[in-house]
Amino acid sequence: MNDKRDKTSLRLSLIDNAYDSLNESLAYVETALTDHTRWKFAVLNLVHAVELVVKQRLHDEHELLIWEDVDRPGRTAPLDKALVRLKNIGVGVKRPELEAIRTAIRWRNNITHYEVDLIAEEVRENYLLIFEFLDSFHHQHFFGSLSDRIDDSHVQTAMDLVDSFGKEFVEFRGRPMHRRWPRLLVAAQETKEFIFQNFSYARLPWGSETHWSTWMKDDSPLDYCPDCATAIHEFHGPNCDQEECPRCGGQLLSCDCDFDEDPFWGLDSVALGELPDAP
Numbered sequence: 028m029n030d031k032r033d034k035t036s037l038r039l040s041l042i043d044n045a046y047d048s049l050n051e052s053l054a055y056v057e058t059a060l061t062d063h064t065r066w067k068f069a070v071l072n073l074v075h076a077v078e079l080v081v082k083q084r085l086h087d088e089h090e091l092l093i094w095e096d097v098d099r100p101g102r103t104a105p106l107d108k109a110l111v112r113l114k115n116i117g118v119g120v121k122r123p124e125l126e127a128i129r130t131a132i133r134w135r136n137n138i139t140h141y142e143v144d145l146i147a148e149e150v151r152e153n154y155l156l157i158f159e160f161l162d163s164f165h166h167q168h169f170f171g172s173l174s175d176r177i178d179d180s181h182v183q184t185a186m187d188l189v190d191s192f193g194k195e196f197v198e199f200r201g202r203p204m205h206r207r208w209p210r211l212l213v214a215a216q217e218t219k220e221f222i223f224q225n226f227s228y229a230r231l232p233w234g235s236e237t238h239w240s241t242w243m244k245d246d247s248p249l250d251y252c253p254d255c256a257t258a259i260h261e262f263h264g265p266n267c268d269q270e271e272c273p274r275c276g277g278q279l280l281s282c283d284c285d286f287d288e289d290p291f292w293g294l295d296s297v298a299l300g301e302l303p304d305a306p
């Protein structure tokens with residue numbers, strides 16, 4: 028960053044770059060329809076656009092707020108830090124959106140093409156949620172509609188995304204969730220154990236984990252799991268990042284315990300296949 032740059036040109040570089048990243052992201056969405064591995068770049072560019080609008084909002088509050096160390100301007104704050112700062116100035120980002128952005132940051136850092144192909148549907152849903160967030164955040168904090176900043180060639184794609192969000196997401200336990208999710212949660216209750224090398228391990232329902240503390244309020248867990256929205260004493264949904272592995276005590280999603288092929292892991296595709304047409 029050039030310190031001599033004045034406030035106006037910095038403003039232009041942040042918000043205009045955000046629009047550029049958004050347009051680039053939409054171009055990747057278009058190619059992702061035929062090549063699922065493109066979702067990675069669609070997400071990467073969308074998260075970059077979010078990062079820039081968040082920093083623009085911080086900059087509008089006070090120009091020093093965009094720096095990682097406000098006493099030593101030079102490097103801008105990373106997105107997760109910028110989001111915390113945003114909250115500290117009274118602009119709260121709701122938890123589902125925050126979770127969607129954090130998940131996308133994780134994907135941005137780690138995900139391979141191969142993995143994107145495996146979880147393309149999940150990446151797409153997350154994309155819809157973040158896109159919706161960007162749209163409403165821009166509407167709330169900046170002049171003019173976000174759609175005015177979208178190139179003509181991508182306008183239809185953006186409209187389709189807004190349309191898909193409206194059709195596919197429902198209010199569930201106080202937050203937007205994909206409409207197939209409540210049914211998946213019900214189905215996930217049927218899997219009460221995992222089999223590992225012929226031994227059965229009872230699954231741990233939300234609230235009975237031995238080591239999670241991140242999402243506790245006082246000494247008790249939140250009413251609903253912050254990732255999959257399952258209720259206390261119920262089992263988590265497939266691929267929830269809060270489920271504890273009953274064998275090693277680690278995060279089931281990432282631990283090395285390779286449970287036997289189980290219908291539980293197929294729930295996602297099963298429920299997806301049964302999805303009725305949107306009203």
Ligand SMILES: [Zn+2]
Binds near residue numbers: 252263269270
């Ligand atoms: Zn969960």
Ligand SMILES: [Zn+2]
Binds near residue numbers: 275
């Ligand atoms: Zn494990």
